[in-house]
Amino acid sequence: MWQRQVVIVFLTCISFSKTFKYQVIPENEDIFQDCKDQPNGVYGIGTLLDFSEITYETVGQSVILKGNSRSLWDIKSKDRVQFELRILEYAWGDWQPTLYSMKVPDFCSKMYDTDQYWYKIWLSNLKNLEDVKDKCLTPGTKYENGNCNMTVVFESYLLMYGRYKGEVKFTAFDEFNKPRPIKICFEARIELQRLS
Ligand SMILES: *[C@@H]1O[C@H](CO)[C@@H](O)[C@H](O)[C@H]1NC(C)=O
Numbered sequence: 001m002w003q004r005q006v007v008i009v010f011l012t013c014i015s016f017s018k019t020f021k022y023q024v025i026p027e028n029e030d031i032f033q034d035c036k037d038q039p040n041g042v043y044g045i046g047t048l049l050d051f052s053e054i055t056y057e058t059v060g061q062s063v064i065l066k067g068n069s070r071s072l073w074d075i076k077s078k079d080r081v082q083f084e085l086r087i088l089e090y091a092w093g094d095w096q097p098t099l100y101s102m103k104v105p106d107f108c109s110k111m112y113d114t115d116q117y118w119y120k121i122w123l124s125n126l127k128n129l130e131d132v133k134d135k136c137l138t139p140g141t142k143y144e145n146g147n148c149n150m151t152v153v154f155e156s157y158l159l160m161y162g163r164y165k166g167e168v169k170f171t172a173f174d175e176f177n178k179p180r181p182i183k184i185c186f187e188a189r190i191e192l193q194r195l196s
Contacts, residue, residue, distance in 0.1 A: 035185035108136035
């Protein structure tokens with residue numbers, strides 16, 4: 001494992017002079033899958049949000065997500081919610097870690113931060129932003145989603161190509177900082193297409 005990680009660092013080219021522009025293309029039209037091989041108490045996106053009214057539409061190369069969703073997660077409104085994101089790369093027949101990861105110990109304070117990717121892709125399109133922006137992921141919160149274009153363009157100093165996946169984990173902590181029993185893990189598989 002140690003050797004593999006070193007190899008990845010050497011294969012990842014870093015440019016200090018220019019950025020590369022990429023288009024993210026979801027691999028599956030219904031975008032989110034549950035994480036595989038998780039310990040007891042870890043559930044998929046269907047335990048976080050009711051997706052039954054969500055539809056996906058492919059327009060050209062873009063996947064557009066629309067329809068209402070509602071938080072189902074069994075947490076309390078004062079809980080601290082931790083968000084973790086890891087980007088993995090498909091290489092040598094398996095998923096390998098990359099240099100990209102992110103941990104937000106207090107997700108609720110950042111959820112509606114306009115600089116965040118989840119805000120740009122998802123929350124910026126909400127039709128009922130004013131009603132939900134103080135509620136974080138408290139169960140029952142209904143998100144009236146506008147059209148969310150999941151085919152995102154971004155820029156990076158790293159030269160990348162091929163198949164990747166983003167793995168998202170949510171953990172809630174009670175007032176004693178004890179994790180709630182129901183944790184969330186889901187992933188989205190993507191292909192990166194370099195635009196420039
Ligand atoms: C979705 O976003 C991509 C990247 O910005 C853009 O090329 C595409 O036209 C958008 N699709 C729709 C249907 O708006």
